[in-house]
Amino acid sequence: MTNVTPEDVQALIELFDAGDWDELHITLDDFQLHLNKDPAARRAWNGGERTVVDTPAASVATPAPVAVPAASATADATGSADYQVPDGMSVLKAPNLGTFYRSPKPGAAPYVEIGQKVDADSDVCLIEVMKLFTPVKAGVAGTIREILVSDAELVEFDRPLFVIEPDA
Numbered sequence: 001m002t003n004v005t006p007e008d009v010q011a012l013i014e015l016f017d018a019g020d021w022d023e024l025h026i027t028l029d030d031f032q033l034h035l036n037k038d039p040a041a042r043r044a045w046n047g048g049e050r051t052v053v054d055t056p057a058a059s060v061a062t063p064a065p066v067a068v069p070a071a072s073a074t075a076d077a078t079g080s081a082d083y084q085v086p087d088g089m090s091v092l093k094a095p096n097l098g099t100f101y102r103s104p105k106p107g108a109a110p111y112v113e114i115g116q117k118v119d120a121d122s123d124v125c126l127i128e129v130m131k132l133f134t135p136v137k138a139g140v141a142g143t144i145r146e147i148l149v150s151d152a153e154l155v156e157f158d159r160p161l162f163v164i165e166p167d168a
Contacts, residue, residue: 010097090164096134099129114146123135123137
C-alpha cells in the first residue's frame, strides 16, 4: 500500500502549477490525484455526490476571522497582495489547502450569498482535500460582504475566502 502524505500532494500541486502541463492523472494503489487547469474540467471531474465529513472541532481548528485594519493588505482572489480589507471588517481564511466549494453538492444553492447574515457557527463553504469535504464555519456573527474565491477553485492554507462585517 502506498502512503501518500499531504506534503506529497502539496509538492505535486506545486510542480503541476510551475509546469506547462494542462492536466495530470496519478493513480497509486488506492490513491488517485487528478489536476486540471481548466475550471470546467474540474467541475465535471467532481460532478458526483459529495461526501461531507463533519470533523470534530478538537481535531481540526478553523482559524478565527481576523479583524484587519484598512491599511493592511491581504491576498486577493488572484493571490496578489493588493486587496485591501475595509476598516472594521473581518476576513475568513482557508483552514487548509484544498478545493473551495460554495454549495454542499453540485446544483445546490450556495451556503451563503453576499449580504446574508451568518452566525459564528454557520457553515459558509466546503474545502475538499482528497475527497474529504470539510465544512468551514463563519467564526464570527455578521453579514457576508465579499466572496473572494470562485467555486471549485484551489485555495492555499490561510487564503482569504470571505469578508464579513461583524455584528456590533
